[in-house]
Amino acid sequence: MTVSFYPDIKTVSGVNNSHATSYRAWLQYTFITSTTYREQVMSLLKEMECLNGSDISESIEQEWTFAIRKMIGFQPAVVPEVKGNGLRIVYVDSMEKEAFHIKNEDGIQILAGGEAGALYAVFTLLRHIQRQGDLHSLNMKEKPANPLRIINHWDNMDGSVERGYAGESMFYRDDSFRENIVRWKDYARLLASVGINAVSINNVNVHKVESYLITERYLKDVARVADIFRAYGIRLLLSINYASPMEVGGLTHADPLEEDVAAFWKQAFDDVYQAIPDFLGVVVKADSENRPGPFTYGRTHAEGANMLADAIAPHNGIVIWRCFVYDCHQDWRDRTTDRARAAYDHFMPLDGAFKDNVILQIKNGPMDFQVREPVSPLIGALKQTNVIVEFQLAQEYLGQQRHAVYLLPQWKEILNFDTGHEGEGTFVKDIASGKTYNPTHSGIAAVGNLGDDYNWTGHTLAQVNLYGYGRLTWDPTLNEDDILSEWSDLTFGQEEHIQQLLEAILLPSWLTYERYTSPLGIGWMINPGHHYGPNIDGYEYDAWGTYHFADRNGLGVDRTVETGTGYTSQYAEQNAKIYNDPNTCPEELLLFFHHMPYNYELTSGKTIIQHIYDTHFEGVKGVESMVANWEALEGKIDDKRFSDVLERLKHQLSHAIEWRDIINTYFYRKSGIKDIHQRKIYE
Amino acid sequence: MTVSFYPDIKTVSGVNNSHATSYRAWLQYTFITSTTYREQVMSLLKEMECLNGSDISESIEQEWTFAIRKMIGFQPAVVPEVKGNGLRIVYVDSMEKEAFHIKNEDGIQILAGGEAGALYAVFTLLRHIQRQGDLHSLNMKEKPANPLRIINHWDNMDGSVERGYAGESMFYRDDSFRENIVRWKDYARLLASVGINAVSINNVNVHKVESYLITERYLKDVARVADIFRAYGIRLLLSINYASPMEVGGLTHADPLEEDVAAFWKQAFDDVYQAIPDFLGVVVKADSENRPGPFTYGRTHAEGANMLADAIAPHNGIVIWRCFVYDCHQDWRDRTTDRARAAYDHFMPLDGAFKDNVILQIKNGPMDFQVREPVSPLIGALKQTNVIVEFQLAQEYLGQQRHAVYLLPQWKEILNFDTGHEGEGTFVKDIASGKTYNPTHSGIAAVGNLGDDYNWTGHTLAQVNLYGYGRLTWDPTLNEDDILSEWSDLTFGQEEHIQQLLEAILLPSWLTYERYTSPLGIGWMINPGHHYGPNIDGYEYDAWGTYHFADRNGLGVDRTVETGTGYTSQYAEQNAKIYNDPNTCPEELLLFFHHMPYNYELTSGKTIIQHIYDTHFEGVKGVESMVANWEALEGKIDDKRFSDVLERLKHQLSHAIEWRDIINTYFYRKSGIKDIHQRKIYE
CATH class of the missing domain: 3.20.20.80 (Glycosidases)
Structure with missing residues (x-):
């Protein structure tokens, strides 16, 4: 079966040309402006040897020729036999089905254990080309870790x-x-x-x-x-x-x-x-x-x-x-x-x-x-x-x-x-x-x-x-920084400034979200049902087994062996021991494993309540940075994606403020302990 | 237009014969077992003088003859002129349209200002007959207070x-x-x-x-x-x-x-x-x-x-x-x-x-x-x-x-x-x-x-x-007791024991509900949206203007002129004064008008927190009584209504327990103050 793909973007339900960059995600295949690099690709990969196989082979040819044409501006010939420079795919029985080895040896070759391996190799090579990677010393040997x-x-x-x-x-x-x-x-x-x-x-x-x-x-x-x-x-x-x-x-x-x-x-x-x-x-x-x-x-x-x-x-x-x-x-x-x-x-x-x-x-x-x-x-x-x-x-x-x-x-x-x-x-x-x-x-x-x-x-x-x-x-x-920069290059182009801004926005974003929502491993302070937005007691008196047990003195779930539910004993010995003791338990999980008083002092020297206040103020500041960093991208990326994301980030900021204020007020009302920095906590 | 009514109960969508007593509500028109009374009705009301008027007249004749037949066992004749005993309706121009006067003078007469008044009179007289009221000294003069x-x-x-x-x-x-x-x-x-x-x-x-x-x-x-x-x-x-x-x-x-x-x-x-x-x-x-x-x-x-x-x-x-x-x-x-x-x-x-x-x-x-x-x-x-x-x-x-x-x-x-x-x-x-x-x-x-x-x-x-x-x-x-006994007689029959049980169940039921839900004028401690079941902070951080402001020291909304929203000033002077002062404010509204500490002493000598605990325990006991009283009705009323109500009362009891425990725990966690009677309040 042959199905065309997003050159025909208008044939996708609900998608039109203005959505093109959004829809293409990381498969933009942006035209490479470097003449030198394009010429190198044209010379090394002017043709590919055609495959005779299942539908996957057809996908491989389609993907390759389509992407090269978009990035380099020429469409490689698909020929029965590549002589000299070109792309050849060779199946090697001794390799695992999904494994591949891309190398430049007698022209650019993909050795693969099977068609899937070849497909993955082609996508890998295309990614490499989009990022203008070196093609002369190519030597990428990969197989998936997870079956x-x-x-x-x-x-x-x-x-x-x-x-x-x-x-x-x-x-x-x-x-x-x-x-x-x-x-x-x-x-x-x-x-x-x-x-x-x-x-x-x-x-x-x-x-x-x-x-x-x-x-x-x-x-x-x-x-x-x-x-x-x-x-x-x-x-x-x-x-x-x-x-x-x-x-x-x-x-x-x-x-x-x-x-x-x-x-x-x-x-x-x-x-x-x-x-x-x-x-x-x-x-x-x-x-x-x-x-x-x-x-x-x-x-x-x-x-x-x-x-x-x-x-x-x-x-x-x-x-x-x-x-x-x-x-x-x-x-x-x-x-x-x-x-x-x-x-x-x-x-x-x-x-x-x-x-x-x-x-x-x-x-x-x-x-x-x-x-x-x-x-x-x-x-x-x-x-x-x-x-x-x-x-x-x-x-x-x-x-x-x-x-x-x-x-x-x-x-x-x-x-x-x-x-x-x-x-x-x-x-x-x-x-x-x-x-x-x-x-x-x-x-x-x-x-x-x-x-x-x-x-x-x-x-x-x-x-x-x-x-x-x-x-x-x-x-x-692979580490998260490298994956992010790969994605950023492919999705928004390779300008270093764009990548830096995206890194500044995204790398700390999970911790930022954690700061303005859920301190120290406490979860479930969220609206029941739809699970959006703060509701500290939303699940507290419900039947779902999801509690924080906050009272006027402290909060957290005692899961220790001695005085709690004994959950810690389900871990292997060393972890069980670490989790079972509030002094060794990783602090980001402290309230998951222990019910602690608000004035318990963390290794930072802060009390838990002060930590709650601080992280919630910091979390909002983190989102403010996200918005500012994104705004710096104006004109550097297409308007549609720019404005789409900006709108959501602005909502995120107002919603983060809601999270901050509700959580701070909730715990202030309960603990009665003031913020030592005297920032605004509503009564 | 003539439409038959609930003799044709099976023609009502979703209603069948087993639902008859439920559907008839207070218009049961139960057969009166007293032969003496029936004979009295038969002799005094053997015929009615026919009306010539609008659709309302037709309703009057239908209602009268249908109900008398069901209660007394004979269908009164509708005749052009009543001679001697019978029911006559006379319109009196000087009376208000909806007013009536029922008297026994030259036979039973309804004087009415208009057809609506006559209709109300007929329903009133039927109610009187169902309750076997005296017909000789009849003298009921009524008009509605509210237009x-x-x-x-x-x-x-x-x-x-x-x-x-x-x-x-x-x-x-x-x-x-x-x-x-x-x-x-x-x-x-x-x-x-x-x-x-x-x-x-x-x-x-x-x-x-x-x-x-x-x-x-x-x-x-x-x-x-x-x-x-x-x-x-x-x-x-x-x-x-x-x-x-x-x-x-x-x-x-x-x-x-x-x-x-x-x-x-x-x-x-x-x-x-x-x-x-x-x-x-x-x-x-x-x-x-x-x-x-x-x-x-x-x-x-x-x-x-x-x-x-x-x-x-x-x-x-x-x-x-x-x-x-x-x-x-x-x-x-x-x-x-x-x-x-x-x-x-x-x-x-x-x-x-x-x-x-x-x-x-x-x-x-x-x-x-x-x-x-x-x-x-x-x-x-x-x-x-x-x-x-x-x-x-x-x-x-x-x-x-x-x-x-x-x-x-x-x-x-x-x-x-x-x-x-x-x-x-x-x-x-x-x-x-x-x-x-x-x-x-x-x-x-x-x-x-x-x-x-x-x-x-x-x-x-x-x-x-x-x-x-x-x-x-x-x-x-009219007072609530009399209305309830009227309704009870008409709906479940006139046995005194039934009425006593229904009074025991219903007369205190609003206060009982208040006890296990909302103390001292505090509202809104309910699940947002559908408004069923306890959720103390459900509206507390929302946009609806519906707050209790409970913190570790107290709760309530300060609506005074001096330190609050000034709402009390919207009342006429004397009420404004009473509401504005916690010492004169009716206690059942205390927290509606004032933010008070948990340990504030009420006129009962109890603190607010103790009052919360006490009323919540009492409220559940109240529902237990309701269930017991209803169970005492088994066999005295029809099975369908008995079991329908029992099922709901049992749910009410378990739900009242949920209200009690959640509210008591919430305020215990917040106040840290123990119940002086050491009843079970979950931590």
């Missing part, structure tokens, strides 16, 4: 996106698939360009209509999407409803140990693979937040997941089973129950009990994508179970893509966390990549931040998180 | 009801009128039986589609409703959209001083009266909560209302202009702005500036239908302006018809409040009735509590509020 590199869509078929902040779903509208092929292809291009190799296209909360995605009613449509993604090396996942045997199959139950249920799933997967032979597998949110699951029938999660695994195994499919299981009907009066404990308590006893094609997907922290949490104690503790670490690109609790927050620093901290489960140096990144325990499957998944907005992500700067997510899952050793 | 006795529906044409807690709209569905004639007629019967004489049938927030109610598109449907209501002496009102000249008329503005706008309204009202010659008038919410209004064009409310008044005057129509005008974008940081001041500040300067057919509708309190508020200072202060007092049957802030709350005690307090504006004894009830200032129009309106639920009001016991509202607006000197 699975997944985006989870939380799209509903009515067109809404759960926790979506970038318009409506690009896949669905009114319970049907949209006619949105050009955008789907452009989306696949964006993903492949940063190495994403799997996408689930429907919400993990699978409602009635989405339960039918695995049936005849929708499988042809699903296959259309799969076709588009396949040409970019991306495999499809669907979220399934654990109650489908009842809701779709007409059975009276969904007990995983009953024959008829197993038979239902076997048939369902046969149908799916009939339509999509390379279908990757399914994502399951079971027994979570009122979703059905094996608990209903007194079965374990292992029994529940293994039944699906057996049904999908003949097709080599996988079952991704989410560990986001906790009691969402908790009594706020009960200080002994601790939601943070839930995933570990539920899944740790099952280590080793899951089939080889089951993968547990574990959220990065024990709660739910807060501004700051410790790493989930389950990561690393499970040694005989396939795991995937789950991040969230969608900025649910992080400003909902109306606040600019560069998430890479958060993810880097998490990936570099030493779980200590196999002695010192048992890093999250190595557990995710499979290096530590060598599981059958491993990798990273993330909830996407995308919709049908003309800039994909609502906030233009939120594009960086999608870019960075891809790059980091490909290579977790 | 206008109105129910406002907040129904939207999509079928929803704003602040509706009893199902969907009985008037609309999917932007059309429903085919619901039987229910409309039964509704008119219920209203007329307690003297309501006007109904507005659409939400004061008039959206796009409802703007067309005054146009050809819907006027035929409106006229159908008017026909039904007319037969029960009820006139129709519509809420209008002040921006209709633009949204419906295609003008570019809605400036009330522009000719084209006036012409639009003149034409619109001509059309309305063409369809409904006795149309009563319009209700307007302008410049309120983001609704359009005259402020948009720099005009005053008087200019805005008078233009409409002039347009509708040729048809003798009225314009009811709501005074619920305030800044809903207030900054919580600003303690000087006071929403409570808003209505007075806006409207007081305009006293005397409104046309004779404009009526200002003033909410009972200065805020918005809280559990307890002082009386609006505007009531009584406006001396040269027609006013209507507005109540809310819909239990928006009072448990949403899931909690049983008998509202009459609240209304009685309000009606008996002495505003002092014409010296001692200037009661709200006399201002509303027109006795004090003798205005052209006056009366009482209330937001209805009705929907298409089979029991009309969601909670079966909420029927009492509709009944009581009608009775009280008819005669504000």
Whole structure:
């Protein structure tokens, strides 16, 4: 199938020419003004050797010729055989499928383990050229660290996106698939360009209509999407409803140990693979937040997941089973129950009990994508179970893509966390990549931040998180500065001044957001439901297990072994010890683990209450800098993206002031302690 | 037009025979088991003299013969002339239209000023018979105290009801009128039986589609409703959209001083009266909560209302202009702005500036239908302006018809409040009735509590509020006990034990609700938006002007002249003085007017904090009693109503516990002061 891409930008629903730079994201392929460099490219890469392969080969040729023409101003010939200078792609059986080696030796060559590797190499080389990298000493040898590199869509078929902040779903509208092929292809291009190799296209909360995605009613449509993604090396996942045997199959139950249920799933997967032979597998949110699951029938999660695994195994499919299981009907009066404990308590006893094609997907922290949490104690503790670490690109609790927050620093901290489960140096990144325990499957998944907005992500700067997510899952050793400068070069051009301003805006943005929102590991001081804006007591007396316990003397959750919930004991010994003691607990997590008095003195010499005041004033100042830095970009980048971002930054500033004032006033009213700097705290 | 009524209960949408007792509300017309009494009725009232008049006459005959047949077991003959015993209705020109005099003199006679008066007399006599009142010494002389006795529906044409807690709209569905004639007629019967004489049938927030109610598109449907209501002496009102000249008329503005706008309204009202010659008038919410209004064009409310008044005057129509005008974008940081001041500040300067057919509708309190508020200072202060007092049957802030709350005690307090504006004894009830200032129009309106639920009001016991509202607006000197026992007799039968239990449940229910929710005049500690359930800080940092200012030392709003917002000065001198001083301020309103320390000692000898704890524990105990008392009714009333109410009372109990614990914990955490009785307050 041939689908044109964004030369035809006007064919994308809701996108017109004025949106072009926004829509192209980091695939601008801006014309390179250096004549010297262009001439070098023209001479070294005047032709490419044509490929004979699957749809991916066609994508490779398209991407290469299109991008070179845009950047350099000529279209390379595609020839049966390159003689002399040109681009040649050579498949090497001994290499891993997704690995590549780009070198300049007998002309520019890509050695690749397979077509996907070649595709990644082409995108890498194009990035290199856009940044005017040296082509003579080319020697780029890469392979992805994480076998699975997944985006989870939380799209509903009515067109809404759960926790979506970038318009409506690009896949669905009114319970049907949209006619949105050009955008789907452009989306696949964006993903492949940063190495994403799997996408689930429907919400993990699978409602009635989405339960039918695995049936005849929708499988042809699903296959259309799969076709588009396949040409970019991306495999499809669907979220399934654990109650489908009842809701779709007409059975009276969904007990995983009953024959008829197993038979239902076997048939369902046969149908799916009939339509999509390379279908990757399914994502399951079971027994979570009122979703059905094996608990209903007194079965374990292992029994529940293994039944699906057996049904999908003949097709080599996988079952991704989410560990986001906790009691969402908790009594706020009960200080002994601790939601943070839930995933570990539920899944740790099952280590080793899951089939080889089951993968547990574990959220990065024990709660739910807060501004700051410790790493989930389950990561690393499970040694005989396939795991995937789950991040969230969608900025649910992080400003909902109306606040600019560069998430890479958060993810880097998490990936570099030493779980200590196999002695010192048992890093999250190595557990995710499979290096530590060598599981059958491993990798990273993330909830996407995308919709049908003309800039994909609502906030233009939120594009960086999608870019960075891809790059980091490909290579977790990349650092956030380098990824940002790559992205900045590709997205806004290579002027050094632009890059400096973007760095000044984005590198500290997560910490800035943390400053004006959530001090010292306290989360959940947010409006319930939609999760936007401050509401300190919003979750305090609710059933979600999400409390701060602030009173007139102090705040924080006692999770110690001695006097608290004992959550600290879920970590490997050294970490457990550190977290359990307020004197050794990292201060940015102090209130996550301990209930502390307002006048407790931090290592900075400040009391907690003064720290709260200071960080909230600093946070607003940080946003003021962001606005000023962005304003300095006027005229240096296109007006549309300039004004789009400026509008959001201005909102961010006013909203940060709201956060600052509400939090400061709340804690001032409660503690009665004045700001030692006598700044304005409203009474 | 003849429409049958609830003998045909199965023809009402959503209602079946099992719902019969619920649906009949207080018009049960239960068969009277006393043979003596039945024989007395049969002998005294064996026939009635037929009437020749409008639709109301037909209603009178229908109501009388139907009810007598059900209660007594025979159907009175309707004869051209009653000779000897029987019921005769005689119209007396010198009486007011709605007045009547029932006496037994030459047989039972109803003297009435007009058909409406006769209808009210018939319902009164039927009530008397149902309660087996004496018929020999009959001498009931009545006329309504309030000329206008109105129910406002907040129904939207999509079928929803704003602040509706009893199902969907009985008037609309999917932007059309429903085919619901039987229910409309039964509704008119219920209203007329307690003297309501006007109904507005659409939400004061008039959206796009409802703007067309005054146009050809819907006027035929409106006229159908008017026909039904007319037969029960009820006139129709519509809420209008002040921006209709633009949204419906295609003008570019809605400036009330522009000719084209006036012409639009003149034409619109001509059309309305063409369809409904006795149309009563319009209700307007302008410049309120983001609704359009005259402020948009720099005009005053008087200019805005008078233009409409002039347009509708040729048809003798009225314009009811709501005074619920305030800044809903207030900054919580600003303690000087006071929403409570808003209505007075806006409207007081305009006293005397409104046309004779404009009526200002003033909410009972200065805020918005809280559990307890002082009386609006505007009531009584406006001396040269027609006013209507507005109540809310819909239990928006009072448990949403899931909690049983008998509202009459609240209304009685309000009606008996002495505003002092014409010296001692200037009661709200006399201002509303027109006795004090003798205005052209006056009366009482209330937001209805009705929907298409089979029991009309969601909670079966909420029927009492509709009944009581009608009775009280008819005669504000009736007391809440007597109204309750009337209602109880009619609704559940005359067993003394039943009545005692219902009194035990309902008479203290408002105070009980207040105890477990809102101490000492503090309001707004409720979930924003839907207004159900506790959320102490829910409105505290929001833009609605609704704050409690609780800190670690105390709580309440300083509305004094010296140190607060000066709101107290809006009252007549004596009240202003009383409210302004915490030592004389009625304690149930103490925190409405004053910011007080937790340890302030009340006249009970208790501190405020102890009062909070005590009332919250007592409130829950009160609900426990309600449940126990209701359970004692098992077998004494029909199962359906018994179980319906029991289910809601049980929910009320668990929800009251939630209120108690959250409020007690909130204030304990803030004050740090322990309950002197050492009951369980969660930390």
